[in-house]
Amino acid sequence: MALIQIAEPGESTTAHQHKLAVGIGLGTTNSLVATVRSGVVNTLPNTDGQHLLASVVHYGENHIHVGSDALQYSVSDPLNTIVSVKRFMGRGIDEMATEGAHYSYEFINTDSAVPRIKTRAGNLSAIEISAQILKALKVRAVDTLGDEISGAVITVPAYFDDAQRQATKDAARLAGINVLRLLNEPTAAAVAYGLDTGKEGVIAVFDLGGGTFDVSILRLNKGVFEVLATGGDSSLGGDDFDYEIAKWIVSQAANSNADSPAIKRYLMQQARNAKEALAEQAAVEIKIDIEEFQWTGTLDRDTLKTLLTPLVKKTLLSCRRALRDAEVDKKDINEVVMVGGSTRTLLVREMVSDFFERELLTSIDPDKVVATGAALQADVLVGNKPDDEMLLLDVIPLSLGIETMGGLVEKVIHRNTAIPIAKAQDFTTYKDGQTAMAVHVLQGERELVSDSRSLARFELRGFPAQVAGAARIRVTFQVDADGLLIVSACEENSGVEASIDVKPSYGLSDTEIERMLRESMDHAEDDMHSRSLREQQVDADRVIEALDSALAADGEQLLSAQEKTEIMQARQGLLDVKTDSDKEKIERAIKQLETTCDTYVARRMNSNIKTAMQGHSIEEYATDKQSAAEET
Amino acid sequence: MAITLTEPAADRVKTFLANRGKGVGLRLGVKTMGCSGMAYVLEFVDDVNPEDEVFEDAGVKVIVDPKSLVYLDGTELDYTKEGLNEGFKFNNPKEKAACGCGESFTV
Numbered sequence: 001m002a003l004i005q006i007a008e009p010g011e012s013t014t015a016h017q018h019k020l021a022v023g024i025g026l027g028t029t030n031s032l033v034a035t036v037r038s039g040v041v042n043t044l045p046n047t048d049g050q051h052l053l054a055s056v057v058h059y060g061e062n063h064i065h066v067g068s069d070a071l072q073y074s075v076s077d078p079l080n081t082i083v084s085v086k087r088f089m090g091r092g093i094d095e096m097a098t099e100g101a102h103y104s105y106e107f108i109n110t111d112s113a114v115p116r117i118k119t120r121a122g123n124l125s126a127i128e129i130s131a132q133i134l135k136a137l138k139v140r141a142v143d144t145l146g147d148e149i150s151g152a153v154i155t156v157p158a159y160f161d162d163a164q165r166q167a168t169k170d171a172a173r174l175a176g177i178n179v180l181r182l183l184n185e186p187t188a189a190a191v192a193y194g195l196d197t198g199k200e201g202v203i204a205v206f207d208l209g210g211g212t213f214d215v216s217i218l219r220l221n222k223g224v225f226e227v228l229a230t231g232g233d234s235s236l237g238g239d240d241f242d243y244e245i246a247k248w249i250v251s252q253a254a255n256s257n258a259d260s261p262a263i264k265r266y267l268m269q270q271a272r273n274a275k276e277a278l279a280e281q282a283a284v285e286i287k288i289d290i291e292e293f294q295w296t297g298t299l300d301r302d303t304l305k306t307l308l309t310p311l312v313k314k315t316l317l318s319c320r321r322a323l324r325d326a327e328v329d330k331k332d333i334n335e336v337v338m339v340g341g342s343t344r345t346l347l348v349r350e351m352v353s354d355f356f357e358r359e360l361l362t363s364i365d366p367d368k369v370v371a372t373g374a375a376l377q378a379d380v381l382v383g384n385k386p387d388d389e390m391l392l393l394d395v396i397p398l399s400l401g402i403e404t405m406g407g408l409v410e411k412v413i414h415r416n417t418a419i420p421i422a423k424a425q426d427f428t429t430y431k432d433g434q435t436a437m438a439v440h441v442l443q444g445e446r447e448l449v450s451d452s453r454s455l456a457r458f459e460l461r462g463f464p465a466q467v468a469g470a471a472r473i474r475v476t477f478q479v480d481a482d483g484l485l486i487v488s489a490c491e492e493n494s495g496v497e498a499s500i501d502v503k504p505s506y507g508l509s510d511t512e513i514e515r516m517l518r519e520s521m522d523h524a525e526d527d528m529h530s531r532s533l534r535e536q537q538v539d540a541d542r543v544i545e546a547l548d549s550a551l552a553a554d555g556e557q558l559l560s561a562q563e564k565t566e567i568m569q570a571r572q573g574l575l576d577v578k579t580d581s582d583k584e585k586i587e588r589a590i591k592q593l594e595t596t597c598d599t600y601v602a603r604r605m606n607s608n609i610k611t612a613m614q615g616h617s618i619e620e621y622a623t624d625k626q627s628a629a630e631e632t
Numbered sequence: 633m634a635i636t637l638t639e640p641a642a643d644r645v646k647t648f649l650a651n652r653g654k655g656v657g658l659r660l661g662v663k664t665m666g667c668s669g670m671a672y673v674l675e676f677v678d679d680v681n682p683e684d685e686v687f688e689d690a691g692v693k694v695i696v697d698p699k700s701l702v703y704l705d706g707t708e709l710d711y712t713k714e715g716l717n718e719g720f721k722f723n724n725p726k727e728k729a730a731c732g733c734g735e736s737f738t739v
Binding site for chain 2: 003004007037143145
């Protein structure tokens, strides 16, 4: 007999049709799975009653261990024990090496743009390692619920870019999990606190986990969550606290034997234990006893404060920036939600509370709050709560656009636009007889392609040859609810289409996003100048292009040798200055050429009309005109 | 005619109702569906219909519609753990056979 859960009135599902959905909080340090049963949401424990699964994978001789089983190998077999794999998701080799500087893994570059980590089980990508964690959570959910799960909501930091989101989805697919959607962690936290049914207003979510820090400013408006702004640092968290403490231990012990991976890992573990103990007591004794490293000392709260204050200050700077981005004042914040294990550190709570000048929401276990919200959302998405639709809006962190002539970026979707969204813009051809167009998709705030980040390229081919400017090419940008981008182009006269799913080869770090944003401000004026200069240059090319094709067609018939020389001189004059950085000069040269060509243009016009009217009488045109008038 | 709850089942139902913050009791019922004829229904109750039978056992109001009662009379509702899984179980003396997956049954 299957075990039954209580349903809401009138919502009993048909046998074999009830859908099990879970929420997964895939964290840097710990992961969790939660589900809604009998109207109550709970995180699911393993057989030992532990809810948190350490996000650690150990590749042993015969077995793959996940969780605390894997963690115990972190000291004895550090190279085959992968911790904090989330930091490497969707990252390129350079970023991985920077991110992994604290760790001892060997990173391997590959042809496929997905770097790998060398382990006993082969060279593995972050996606494959992450899939092991997800698989362990899936097994736990299936064992607990007694049936296959039909879908999961997986949370990601708000700052995850397309590549990192895609990597997370890929990992879920490898683990055999159907992803209902990816949900931003802060949004999930707000849902867990039931703020979605509370009064409207602005909510700040402060999420300091093991490896990432996110601050999000959400606005609840008519039951809809809108992310006003996100900020943070995807490389700041409890791990960094531990690292600071470990550094302190090494400096106190004045021991130079701390370089081996095993000792490093051991010190990080000891540092972490000390940090956790200090949440309860005022001082803690640390005993280091490994290989050639012996030391005993005491760490008290004041010393901890000195060590960690610079890190916590960094989080507050991000908070200030997010508030500014959201254009809200501290006074306008209704609630501050605390998420992530590191918010248990008293210093963090004190400083955040002082910053926002209010009490913080801390009643739900900060480790479980994200998975709880994800489970609630999964329950809605799988259709168990049809009447209670919860719509969550996110924003894109950087503008998206395409390259136009002259290496300029035409933005199609601007940053901080709420997603999902689809936007279309019409473009046209540049040359006569052009039958193909390259679409270059770019991300960033700058005006020039060379200053933006290239996401993808594709070509729209095989539309009919037309005069320059006659083709109508509609480029559509579509960003789905998970922040993944699809770009399609269609030549509207012929219906020729092409599209691409944008899966960038690797992602951007927060610092890069910040840098790109900052540069766009710093260079605003330069960018304006370079844009108008490029526009003049493109215009010059266009004029010469048009002149050349006209000359080839009827230059001989319509122009005397004298006239032709004059035109060619003016043409040369423009050619000489067209790469100049003085936009006025180019403008003048274009004017000059156009004036010189005036007579020629007039003659061409006449000759064209003559050709068109040849063999027809004026009366025919008169009747045509008349019938056209009657039709309208 | 009676429907009973075991001690663990009654405790669970009370907790769930308290967490939910509203509701007068628990509805037990059957639906004709599933691969073996019938499936059990277990729902919170906000409104009692006039034709419903209401039992009270171990401090919990159990509400059953008369059509379902024919199939459910004598049932004991239990709450058990099977490995990691836990949930409610219908111990129904009238149940003759269940389908392989145990989600539906015949009387």
